[in-house]
Amino acid sequence: MAPVTSIPYPSTLDYKNQGVPVPGTERPGQTPHYRNGVWGYISVDTPGALKTLYEIFENGYAHNPNARLLGHRPKLSDSPLKFGPYVWQTYKEVDVRRRRLGSALHHLFQKGDLKAHDLPTVGIWAQNRPEWQIVELALHAYDKVGVSLYDTLGKDSVEYIINHAQLSIVFTTPDHIPALLKSAPKCPTMKAIVSLDALNPQARTAFNAWGESFGIKIYELSELEALGQANLIDPIIPTPETIASICYTSGTTSNPKGVVLTHGNLALSAYSNLFGLEYPPSSCLFSYLPLAHIYERVMELATIATGGCVGYFTGDPLRLLEDVQELKPQFFPSVPRVLNRIYQSAMAAGQLPGIKGALFRAAVKAKMDNFKATGATTHTFWDAVVFRKVRAVLGGNLMLVSTGSAPISAEVMDFLKIALGCEVVEGYGMTENCGTCTHTVKDDRSASGSIGPPQPVNELKLVDVPSMNYTSKDKPNARGELCVRGANCFSVYYKDEKNTSETVHDGWIHTGDVAEVDAHGRFRIVDRVKNIMKLAQGEYVALEKVENLYSACPLVSQIYVHGDSLQSYLTAVVVPEPSTFAPLVASTTGDPSITPENTAALTKALRDPRVVAETLRVLTREAKKNKLTGFETVKRLHLSLSPFSVEDNTLTPTFKLRRKDAYAKFKTELDALYALGEPASSGSKL
Incomplete structure (x- = not known):
C-alpha cells in the first residue's frame, strides 16, 4: 500500500462555508456543533487515517528510507564559536537508533533497574536536537510514556514533575545533570540519568560518584544504544488507546497539570494537519520552538508522516537567522513574537528616506491591493525587486509559515503573506487537544484576525457565559466559551480529578477562552472566562x-x-x-x-x-x-x-x-x- 501523503485543498474552495453547523445539534445556551466545511469530520475509524505514533514514523519511512530526516549543525570551534553546515541522519539510520534505544529501555525495565510505578515513564530534559526526537521515537515504538521537562517551569516544578510522573530515568544534556543530582534526595524514584552528549572523563567520574551516593546510574547515550544492540527486540506495537505522553502545562497559581495523551490523540492530531498541507515529501521544517511544548511536537510529527525532514537550530536564539538561512526550509512554525519582529524590521525599510523608502511603500501597496482583490500573494516584479530580500531572511524557500500559541494582529498577518509570498496560517490549540483545534484556510483574503474553522478532527461549539454577557444569540455573531471534542482531545489530567472535572464536561473540553463564530464558520478569540491571559510569546x-x-x-x-x-x-x-x-x-x-x-x-x-x-x-x-x-x-x-x-x-x-x-x-x-x-x-x- 502506498504511504499516506498530505491532502491538498480542492481546486475550488467555498470560503463562505469553512465551518458548518451539524443539523440538529443546537441546544438552549449553546450554538450548534461546527465541523470543517471542506473535509468533514475524521476519526480513528476514517479509512487511511494514521492512528498511532508508530504508524506516523512507519509512514514517513515508507516514502523513502534513505531520505534525510534529522539534521543539526555541528560545532566546529568554541573560540570563536563557529558551526558547520547541516549534517543529516536518514530515516533508515534513525530507525536503527530508535530500535536500539527502545530495546535498551525495555531491557532495563524488565530487569528491574528501572521501575514503572504506575506507567513506564521516561523523562526528556533538553533543547531541541535530533537526539530529543530519536528518544521520543524510541518511546513510541516500545510502549514507554514520554514526559518532557523544560527550563521555564523552574527547579521546583521540575522536581514536582519527576515525582508526580514517578520518573525513574531522565535523558538530558550535561549542563542539567548537576541540577538533577542536587534534586536526587527529593526525587526517590529517579534511578538513571542519560547524557545525550559524551562526557569528559573528569565529569563522568564526578557524576558517577555523586550518583552512586543516591543509587543513580549515569549513562551516556552511546552506552544505552550499545546495550540495546546487545538486547535487540522488535517494536512493541501500540494501539490508539496506548498512553504515549504526559505533557505538563505550566501552572499559573498551582502546580503544573499533566495532560495524558494517547497514541491516538497525537497521531490523529498530526494526521488532521495533513489536510490542506501542500508541501511535497522531503520538504524541510526548521525547528526552534520548544519540543517540550505540544505545538512544535505535532508540527514535527506531521512532517515525519509525509516523509519530510527536520533541521534543528543550534540552540542559540541569537543565531536563529544564521541557522534558518543555512537550512533554507520550506516550513517555518513560529509564534507572534518572532513574526512581529520580522514585520517590524521589514517595515522599517518603509521609513527610509528617498527612493528606497518610496519603492518599499509602493511595493507594499501594490501587493496588498492585489492580495485583497484576488488572494494572490506573489507578484513577478515586486517580488524580484523588493520582497526577495525579505524572503531571504528566512532562507528564501518558504512554502508555509504557521503561527500559534497567542494572537497575532491582522495587519501583521496580511503583510507576512505578501512579503513572504507563501501560505501563512494562524491556528489555535492547547496541550489538551494536542495543539490542534482550528486554523485559517489557504488564500482566504479576510481570514486575518480569525483562527479559522475547525480542524477535520474536531467539533466545536460555543456555550453561553451569562456572567460576561456572551451568548449564542449575540448579533451579528454568536459568542460564548469555546468547547472542543474529537479524537485528538485528552480525557484526563494525570492523578488530578479536580482539574479534570473542571475542564472536561460530557466529553467536551471547556477551553476557558471566549470566542465568536462568523457567518463563514470561522472562529475568533475575544476574551478569557477567567482573568488568566496569554502573552505574545505564549506564556500564561x-x-x-x-x-x-x-x-x-x-x-x-x-x-x-x-x-x-x-x-x-x-x-x-x-x-x-x-x-x-x-x-x-x-x-x-x-x-x-x-x-x-x-x-x-x-x-x-x-x-x-x-x-x-x-x-x-x-x-x-x-x-x-x-x-x-x-x-x-x-x-x-x-x-x-x-x-x-x-x-x-x-x-x-x-x-x-x-x-x-x-x-x-x-x-x-x-x-x-x-x-x-x-x-x-x-x-x-x-
Missing part, C-alpha cells in the same frame, strides 16, 4: 495573582496590571500611596519640600520620567522579592492619583477590580505605553 499570566503580589509594596495604594495578547510584556496603572510616594518624589527630584499633602506637586511629579522610572525600579525590586518571572513583571507603567472606585464603576461593591472598566478608564494611557514598543532586552535578533 494570572493577572490577579500579579496584582496581589505588587500590592504588598508600600508604594502601591492600588494597581491594575494589564496584558495585551498581541504584546510580550505587561503594563500597569499604579495609584501610589501619598505617604510613601512623596519621599520618593522628593529624593528623585531633589525637592525636599514635597509632602504627602502637596497634591499639586505630586500630580506634577506623575509626569516626570525620572519619577516614573524610579517607581518602576521599586516595583521591579518587589517583583524579584516575590519571585515573579520575567514575563510576570510589569515593564511599563502609568501613574495616577485618580483612584479606582465604586463610584466610577471600576470597583465592585466588594471592592474587587472590574477589569474591563479599569482598562476603559485608562485605555488611552495604556495603549500609549504599548505604542512605545517592546522594552530593550537581550535575546533573539528576530
Whole structure:
C-alpha cells in the first residue's frame, strides 16, 4: 500500500462555508456543533487515517528510507564559536537508533533497574536536537510514556514533575545533570540519568560518584544504544488507546497539570494537519520552538508522516537567522513574537528616506491591493525587486509559515503573506487537544484576525457565559466559551480529578477562552472566562495573582496590571500611596519640600520620567522579592492619583477590580505605553 501523503485543498474552495453547523445539534445556551466545511469530520475509524505514533514514523519511512530526516549543525570551534553546515541522519539510520534505544529501555525495565510505578515513564530534559526526537521515537515504538521537562517551569516544578510522573530515568544534556543530582534526595524514584552528549572523563567520574551516593546510574547515550544492540527486540506495537505522553502545562497559581495523551490523540492530531498541507515529501521544517511544548511536537510529527525532514537550530536564539538561512526550509512554525519582529524590521525599510523608502511603500501597496482583490500573494516584479530580500531572511524557500500559541494582529498577518509570498496560517490549540483545534484556510483574503474553522478532527461549539454577557444569540455573531471534542482531545489530567472535572464536561473540553463564530464558520478569540491571559510569546499570566503580589509594596495604594495578547510584556496603572510616594518624589527630584499633602506637586511629579522610572525600579525590586518571572513583571507603567472606585464603576461593591472598566478608564494611557514598543532586552535578533 502506498504511504499516506498530505491532502491538498480542492481546486475550488467555498470560503463562505469553512465551518458548518451539524443539523440538529443546537441546544438552549449553546450554538450548534461546527465541523470543517471542506473535509468533514475524521476519526480513528476514517479509512487511511494514521492512528498511532508508530504508524506516523512507519509512514514517513515508507516514502523513502534513505531520505534525510534529522539534521543539526555541528560545532566546529568554541573560540570563536563557529558551526558547520547541516549534517543529516536518514530515516533508515534513525530507525536503527530508535530500535536500539527502545530495546535498551525495555531491557532495563524488565530487569528491574528501572521501575514503572504506575506507567513506564521516561523523562526528556533538553533543547531541541535530533537526539530529543530519536528518544521520543524510541518511546513510541516500545510502549514507554514520554514526559518532557523544560527550563521555564523552574527547579521546583521540575522536581514536582519527576515525582508526580514517578520518573525513574531522565535523558538530558550535561549542563542539567548537576541540577538533577542536587534534586536526587527529593526525587526517590529517579534511578538513571542519560547524557545525550559524551562526557569528559573528569565529569563522568564526578557524576558517577555523586550518583552512586543516591543509587543513580549515569549513562551516556552511546552506552544505552550499545546495550540495546546487545538486547535487540522488535517494536512493541501500540494501539490508539496506548498512553504515549504526559505533557505538563505550566501552572499559573498551582502546580503544573499533566495532560495524558494517547497514541491516538497525537497521531490523529498530526494526521488532521495533513489536510490542506501542500508541501511535497522531503520538504524541510526548521525547528526552534520548544519540543517540550505540544505545538512544535505535532508540527514535527506531521512532517515525519509525509516523509519530510527536520533541521534543528543550534540552540542559540541569537543565531536563529544564521541557522534558518543555512537550512533554507520550506516550513517555518513560529509564534507572534518572532513574526512581529520580522514585520517590524521589514517595515522599517518603509521609513527610509528617498527612493528606497518610496519603492518599499509602493511595493507594499501594490501587493496588498492585489492580495485583497484576488488572494494572490506573489507578484513577478515586486517580488524580484523588493520582497526577495525579505524572503531571504528566512532562507528564501518558504512554502508555509504557521503561527500559534497567542494572537497575532491582522495587519501583521496580511503583510507576512505578501512579503513572504507563501501560505501563512494562524491556528489555535492547547496541550489538551494536542495543539490542534482550528486554523485559517489557504488564500482566504479576510481570514486575518480569525483562527479559522475547525480542524477535520474536531467539533466545536460555543456555550453561553451569562456572567460576561456572551451568548449564542449575540448579533451579528454568536459568542460564548469555546468547547472542543474529537479524537485528538485528552480525557484526563494525570492523578488530578479536580482539574479534570473542571475542564472536561460530557466529553467536551471547556477551553476557558471566549470566542465568536462568523457567518463563514470561522472562529475568533475575544476574551478569557477567567482573568488568566496569554502573552505574545505564549506564556500564561494570572493577572490577579500579579496584582496581589505588587500590592504588598508600600508604594502601591492600588494597581491594575494589564496584558495585551498581541504584546510580550505587561503594563500597569499604579495609584501610589501619598505617604510613601512623596519621599520618593522628593529624593528623585531633589525637592525636599514635597509632602504627602502637596497634591499639586505630586500630580506634577506623575509626569516626570525620572519619577516614573524610579517607581518602576521599586516595583521591579518587589517583583524579584516575590519571585515573579520575567514575563510576570510589569515593564511599563502609568501613574495616577485618580483612584479606582465604586463610584466610577471600576470597583465592585466588594471592592474587587472590574477589569474591563479599569482598562476603559485608562485605555488611552495604556495603549500609549504599548505604542512605545517592546522594552530593550537581550535575546533573539528576530
